[in-house]
Amino acid sequence: MSKMRFLKQSLFVIMLMAMASSCNYDFIEMPEPDPIDPTDTISFKVTIAPIFSEGSKCTACHSTGATAPDLTPDKAYRAIVPALINTNDPESSAIYWFAHPQSETHAWKKYSQNEANIILGWIKQGAQNN
Numbered sequence: 001m002s003k004m005r006f007l008k009q010s011l012f013v014i015m016l017m018a019m020a021s022s023c024n025y026d027f028i029e030m031p032e033p034d035p036i037d038p039t040d041t042i043s044f045k046v047t048i049a050p051i052f053s054e055g056s057k058c059t060a061c062h063s064t065g066a067t068a069p070d071l072t073p074d075k076a077y078r079a080i081v082p083a084l085i086n087t088n089d090p091e092s093s094a095i096y097w098f099a100h101p102q103s104e105t106h107a108w109k110k111y112s113q114n115e116a117n118i119i120l121g122w123i124k125q126g127a128q129n130n
């Protein structure tokens, strides 16, 4: 086999492997929180903070010392309450609408519809540090 031909074949195999492995990544899905029951109290610690940090969905960029707000689990509450919350008009809270799936802002990363509903529910319940 000529050297050139060997190189071409090796490249082809590497490309195939890359394609096969990139397909695998498409199937990794982030865990979705369960849909909310409006009568349940939504816990910041148990339900809200993980929306930001699981799979580094938000904390990939919003971590300590990086882009504000700091959404890492220990810092998220102080970073968003009260600055990004309006309990008098929950839909106008920046932490809700800025990454809302239907918003025109923040195109690179959005909540799922379910995550947005949960965030809104928590704000409507008073945005407690619970």
Ligand code: HEC
Pocket (backbone or CB within 6 Å): 052, 057, 058, 059, 060, 061, 062, 067, 068, 069, 084, 094, 095, 098, 099, 106, 108, 109, 110, 111
């Ligand atoms: C790829 C990086 C990246 C990721 C991931 C990301 N953001 Fe952002 N976010 C930014 C940047 C950059 C800004 C500032 C620029 C702007 O205002 O559009 C910003 C701004 C914001 C703001 C506005 C802050 C303010 O003071 O007005 C909020 C709220 C926000 N992000 C929430 C989130 C949430 C919630 C997630 C996860 C669903 C998330 N971001 C994921 C990069 C990111």
